[in-house]
Amino acid sequence: MNPWDFLPDGRYYVSLWMVLQVLVFGWCIPHRPHFFLRMLPAAFLLFLTGRELLLIQSFVLSVPLVIRTVMGLASALMLWWSSAATPAQALYGALWAMMTQQTIQNASSVLLNDLLGRGLVPHYGLYLFGWMAVTLPLTWWFLARPLFGADYRAGRRHLAIAAVLFVEFELVQGVPDIKISIDGTTGLGQNYQFVLMNGICLLVALYLVQTLFVKRQAEAELAVANALRRSQKERYETAKRNVTLINRRCHELKVQLADLQRAQTSGEQQKCLDRLSETVEIYDSSLTTGHDVLDMILAEQSLYCREQGIEIHCVADGAQLKFMENSDLYTLCTGILQQAVDLVRHWPEVGQRELDLQVYLRQGIVVLEAAIPLPSGGHQPAFQQDVSDILHKYGAQLFSTKEHGCAVVRCLFPVSKATNKIVS
Numbered sequence: 001m002n003p004w005d006f007l008p009d010g011r012y013y014v015s016l017w018m019v020l021q022v023l024v025f026g027w028c029i030p031h032r033p034h035f036f037l038r039m040l041p042a043a044f045l046l047f048l049t050g051r052e053l054l055l056i057q058s059f060v061l062s063v064p065l066v067i068r069t070v071m072g073l074a075s076a077l078m079l080w081w082s083s084a085a086t087p088a089q090a091l092y093g094a095l096w097a098m099m100t101q102q103t104i105q106n107a108s109s110v111l112l113n114d115l116l117g118r119g120l121v122p123h124y125g126l127y128l129f130g131w132m133a134v135t136l137p138l139t140w141w142f143l144a145r146p147l148f149g150a151d152y153r154a155g156r157r158h159l160a161i162a163a164v165l166f167v168e169f170e171l172v173q174g175v176p177d178i179k180i181s182i183d184g185t186t187g188l189g190q191n192y193q194f195v196l197m198n199g200i201c202l203l204v205a206l207y208l209v210q211t212l213f214v215k216r217q218a219e220a221e222l223a224v225a226n227a228l229r230r231s232q233k234e235r236y237e238t239a240k241r242n243v244t245l246i247n248r249r250c251h252e253l254k255v256q257l258a259d260l261q262r263a264q265t266s267g268e269q270q271k272c273l274d275r276l277s278e279t280v281e282i283y284d285s286s287l288t289t290g291h292d293v294l295d296m297i298l299a300e301q302s303l304y305c306r307e308q309g310i311e312i313h314c315v316a317d318g319a320q321l322k323f324m325e326n327s328d329l330y331t332l333c334t335g336i337l338q339q340a341v342d343l344v345r346h347w348p349e350v351g352q353r354e355l356d357l358q359v360y361l362r363q364g365i366v367v368l369e370a371a372i373p374l375p376s377g378g379h380q381p382a383f384q385q386d387v388s389d390i391l392h393k394y395g396a397q398l399f400s401t402k403e404h405g406c407a408v409v410r411c412l413f414p415v416s417k418a419t420n421k422i423v424s
Contacts, residue, residue, distance in 0.1 A: 013128045014105065015050030019043050020132060021101035022075045024140045025093045028148040029083040038082040046078050065170045072098045072166070092154040095166045099206065100143060102173060103199035104135050110196060147210060158213045162206060169202045248307075289359070291318025293326045297333045298357070301341060308345040309353050316359035320366045323413075328390045335387055336370050336409055343407070344372050356406075366413040371406045 080090035356371040
């Protein structure tokens with residue numbers, strides 16, 4: 001008895017091949033705890049499922065697609081159960097495993113047909129085991145590991161394109177005469193080479209789609225990194241500017257203390273004390289709005305505004321902004337105030353160097369508003385800060401208008417969405 005006849009049905013080989021191919025891709029995905037305890041029973045069930053599904057497969061065009069789709073969903077469930085992948089990632093990995101396995105199987109059939117044509121008759125099971133031993137490590141090294149070794153995300157459009165390619169791939173697999181020659185003789189049909197080339201082309205197309213989405217993901221991450229770098233640079237410039245102002249104020253205090261020590265009369269001493277009180281007043285003029293982050297922003301900006309002769313007026317109910325994350329509120333308010341301050345400090349008339357900040361609730365809308373007076377004949381400046389992601393996050397709208405001779409930047413936050421943000 002031939003020792004390789006212990007699996008008489010070739011469907012066992014194909015089902016085992018499918019399971020091993022899924023394992024190759026699943027091995028590269030981050031594992032759940034007790035990975036092997038989850039993977040072994042799932043792989044056994046997938047093996048039996050594949051065997052039973054292959055029993056009902058025929059060469060009718062629609063049946064292979066249905067069977068392979070069910071097998072792909074079962075593979076996705078196996079990956080999701082045994083790995084830390086999301087359902088979308090598991091389904092994407094299963095699509096890759098199914099298409100890769102079928103393409104390699106088609107290539108195996110072409111090679112086997114060539115061996116039969118040369119008079120070489122290898123045992124089918126031994127031949128398939130040898131082919132698996134060669135192709136599975138190559139698949140893991142050149143395909144699964146580069147694609148799924150790192151953290152990958154499969155978005156809806158990415159997954160939709162992969163699903164379309166999978167459906168087209170499987171429809172071509174169901175061409176009726178791929179395994180029957182036109183003249184009725186044994187061997188592969190004339191369409192089989194077309195099916196193989198179609199599978200290779202679709203795998204290449206899927207790889208290019210993967211590359212495109214990975215590139216877009218990298219560009220998005222780079223944009224976020226650049227935005228963080230710009231934000232850090234702005235915060236560094238602000239901190240550097242504030243330290244310079246504090247050092248200057250400290251130097252002025254030392255000079256005035258020296259003047260006070262040299263004062264001979266009570267009148268001179270009183271003048272020195274008045275100047276000292278005026279200098280120290282800036283550190284005791286912090287505004288209290290009901291929100292610690294907003295208080296910090298105003299204290300931070302007030303140092304520079306005093307140095308530039310800009311007067312800040314604030315009527316703000318900071319409690320209305322409790323629904324915002326601290327980092328979002330800091331980025332939004334700092335961006336608005338810094339741009340307003342940079343515009344006001346260039347006004348020629350010192351009396352117009354004013355900045356008004358208001359936070360209030362009106363008709364179910366939380367309003368964050370900053371206004372600066374415009375010089376005569378001045379035009380409405382455009383708000384240049386890129387905060388669209390923050391506005392979208394809270395369902396807010398930003399308007400930049402000219403009202404009563406003032407440039408006004410106004411952010412409107414719907415209370416309903418703000419409340420939902422708090423709950424979530």
